[in-house]
Ligand SMILES: O=C(O)CCC(=O)C(=O)O
């Protein structure tokens with residue numbers, strides 16, 4: 001469990017977080033990343049984006065750590081392939097987006113459990129039409145998300161006309177969401193997907209892979225003009241400080257409320 005909920009633990013960012021009463025987001029989750037090399041000189045010790053993933057003790061019945069680490073790499077590779085296709089579609093060199101994730105992406109692979117509301121949900125979770133959320137509407141702050149929803153319903157996306165549409169899940173398929181980082185770099189040419197999760201009245205599980213650039217990756221605006229020599233000049237900006245500011249001051253998700261500041265230059 002993260003330090004926020006168990007002061008005996010040193011992990012701040014990776015690991016388990018519990019259901020928090022009174023929050024409109026009703027979920028518990030375990031998240032892991034790809035560990036950086038112990039002595040990587042490019043990674044500051046105070047940078048908790050790169051803290052080592054923490055793992056539960058295993059009893060041998062399920063290779064939990066090995067399975068999740070394997071799935072992380074599988075999802076990472078799928079994202080790289082999708083980004084090569086995006087680059088081709090945007091008319092820029094094939095590896096111009098994948099470079100942002102090499103060698104130390106800040107991505108998180110998360111397994112999520114949404115228990116149904118028990119009793120009356122807090123007013124903050126209720127929608128006007130009587131629906132109840134277990135995750136309020138939001139866009140993901142990352143670059144791109146690949147989501148495994150299994151057969152569970154409950155996920156809704158906002159359409160271009162401003163109305164909500166239910167996502168029909170197909171077991172064996174993935175859902176791809178564009179995140180704020182990618183959308184902002186492209187001046188909104190790819191739109192960040194606004195989405196929310198509704199209470200389905202029973203336990204719900206989903207597995208998102210939040211693809212995030214390396215801490216020093218340049219995610220500045222007008223990204224394309226570096227290649228097209230067209231439009232306003234690119235403004236370099238590092239992913240880490242930008243997303244930290246967004247998470248702490250703009251989005252204020254309960255699971256990130258107490259993230260400490262750090263200097264990493
Ligand atoms: O559980 C889902 O279907 C979506 C999860 C989600 O939107 C998120 O964790 O950001």
Ligand SMILES: [Fe+2]
Pocket residue numbers: 138139140195
């Ligand atoms: Fe999301």
